[in-house]
Amino acid sequence: MRTFQHFLSYYKPYRKIFYLDLFCALMISVIDILFPLILDYLSNDFFLRGAKIIQAALPWIALGLLVIYTIRSLCRYYVSAQGHIMGAYMESDMREDLFDQFQRLSFTYYDKHNTGIMMSRVTNDLFDICEFAHHGPENLFISLIKIIGSFAIMFYLNGILSIALLLVTVLMLLFSYSQNTKMKRIFMDNRKKIGEINASLQDSLEGARVVKSFANEPLEKDKFAHSNARYLKSKQDNYEMMGFYYGGTNLFQGLLYVTIVVVGGFLIAKGKLSPFDLATFALYVNVFVAPLEVLVEFTEMFQKGFSGFKRFEEVMDEDPDVKNEPNAKTLENTNGHITFKDVSFAYEEDKCVLDHVNIDIPSGTKLALVGPSGGGKTTLCSLIPRFYDVTHGEVEIDGVNVKAYTLESLRKQIGVVQQDVYLFNGTIKENIAYGKEGASMEEIVQAAKNANIHDFICSLPLGYETPVQEKGVRLSGGQKQRISIARIFLKDPKILILDEATSALDNESERVIQKALDELSKGRTCITIAHRLSTIKNADTIVVIDDEGIQESGTHEELLAKNGIYAKYDRLQFEGL
Structure with a gap:
């Protein structure tokens, strides 16, 4: 019931379209029901x-x-056009909600789930x-109106024959209900399997360069063939069940x-x-x-839509x-003084990564x-920008x-430069501007100059409007890194x-980027x-950390004098020793 109520909530913004859609469906049903009765009257009387x-x-x-069939035609147009448009709007709303939820979810979720799925x-x-959102209610409404209306008129014409037909119909509905649960399970399995295919495909395509460098195309082909x-x-089971149904x-x-x-x-x-009544x-x-045929199709549509909505x-x-947190406040004009107080962290309960770490990083200092x-x-x-807690x-x-x-507000005060740079599909200007919403061209150019990438950008035929190919594959590692900086x-x-x-950079690129x-x-x-x-000799403090915690701390000279782990590194x- 909760799932059903959640699904219905997406109809609320489009109630007027939905009600008019059902009204048009009602008109279609009434006209279809009345025609045999009109024909019976004309044949038997008029x-x-x-x-x-x-x-x-x-x-x-x-x-x-x-006139009647013109009205029916207009109603059919509205149902087919506006009804589908309403379904498209609902799909768009759900897609936005799902995307927003993906944005809210933390790193832990992405660590556990495949992007392709x-x-x-x-x-x-x-x-x-x-x-299902469009055709489901409409088909169900039309079908029920026609079935109930047809039975009412048939009972009016002859009760005995109508009861006989009703018994066959009840048996048919019991058969349909018995197959419903099996179809639901199979459709859910279909959803999982198509997700696995997407995951396998994405993995192979994103890793295409690695695949080709190892000449492992046959291996990837086998992996995809397995999925x-x-x-x-799963589809065979699905179609066998549908065929039986x-x-x-x-x-x-036929009965x-x-x-x-x-x-x-x-x-x-x-x-x-009378023969006329027959x-x-x-x-x-x-x-x-x-x-009844529509209801059979509705069952398939319902199972697909419902299994998709459950996922x-x-x-x-x-x-x-x-x-x-409740009553969280905005972080503004921070001094940048960071303190780790007895910090422990584990990705899984029995696997501790950090154990009782204490570090104080005064404002403006450099810690390595x-x-x-x-x-x-x-x-x-x-842990500082709360990618994990x-x-x-x-x-x-x-x-x-x-x-x-x-x-x-916390993450706006923190900048992260990673080894693996991700550039978005778009221009170089758009990728730099990602650092500040609404940045002016002057600000973008100044940022590029500060990152020692301005001259390279200007040497390109389209300059800052140069499109960045997927993940920046046509740029060198150093160029991508400077854009991220x-x-x-x-x-x-x-x-x-x-x-x-x-x-991951060569010596020359490292010198420029450093x-x-x-x-x-x-x-x-x-x-x-x-x-x-x-790259860290001039750091104010160097901390040596391994899987057993903090082992050493001090300046470069102090740690060399200790002749410990850092001196060994x-x-x-x-010295190549």
Whole structure:
């Protein structure tokens, strides 16, 4: 019931269209129901009154029927056009809600779910929901009106024959209900399998360069073939069930005609039914059978739409584990003083990544984090903008728990430069402007100059309007990194996190980008994660951290003097020992 109510809520903005759609559906149904009755009256009564009366009345009868079917045609247009448009609006609303929910969900959700499957929920699932949103209520309404109306008139013509038809119809409905649960399970499985195909396809296409570099096209083909085969098996089960369902309902529809012939013939022999009334019954069975077929199709449509909406709800019901606290305040004009107080963090309950970490980073200072991969350096930095929340302890900015600030205002004060740069589909100007909404061209150019990328951009034929291909594949690593740094210059955050920003670059690119980063870090609280120790020698404090926690802390000279872990790293990099 909750799911049903949630689904109905999407009709509210379009109530007028929906009610008019149902009214038009009602008019279509009434006209279809009345025609056999009109024909029965003309055949049994009016057409027996004489040639002159018939000839005089025929033009008026033709005009009346023409008006009726013109009204029916206009109603059919509205149902087909505006009804579909209403469904498209509802689909658009659901897609926006789903996208907004994806934006609200934290990193934890993305760590656990495949992007291809999430994309399938936005596209495939919502399309079937749209079809059901439009056709479902309309088809159900038309079918019920026609079935109830047809039965009412048939009972008026002959109760015995109508009861016989009703018994066959009840058996048909029981058969349909028994197949409903099985179809629901199969359609849900279809949804999962098409999501797996999308995931496999996305994985292969995004990793195309890696695939080709290892000549692993046959491996990817096998992986996709496996997902495709699983989906094919699910579709086979689906169509076998549908075939049995359609075949069964078609048999019951045939039994309706058999009942008319057998029971109708018996009643005519007994003098309780006229041949004209039997012909009218046959017409009404046609009116009656058509909506039964629609109801059969409605069952399939309902199962597809309902299974899609259930998957839609699964996402909408996800409660972000990182969200604004009640009465959260806006962080403005921060000094950038960061404190980790007895901080512990675990991605899973039994796997602690950080254990009782205490670090104080005064405003405007430069802190460097070094240590082996997997030691928790990136995780530690991710706790500051609340990409994840601490399991224990507190992260403070200017002496206030970061949870006391709104997520938006907190993250606006923090700039992150990562090793893996993501550039959006669009122009270079748009990618730089991503750092500040409504930035002027002068600000964008100045940010590019600060990042040492302006001259390169100007050398391109289209300059700042140069389109960035998907993920910036036609730009070098250094060029992409400088564009990302320009974004941060434009954002102008007080706190800067550099997550191995130069580790994947050649020496020349590293030198240029390090110069840009040095410029960027002036006057800001800066945390640098680095494997190349040459980039952090001038840090105010260097912290050595591994999977057992903080091992050393001090300046470059102090740590060398200790002759500990940091000194060992230094010898490995600079002395080759």
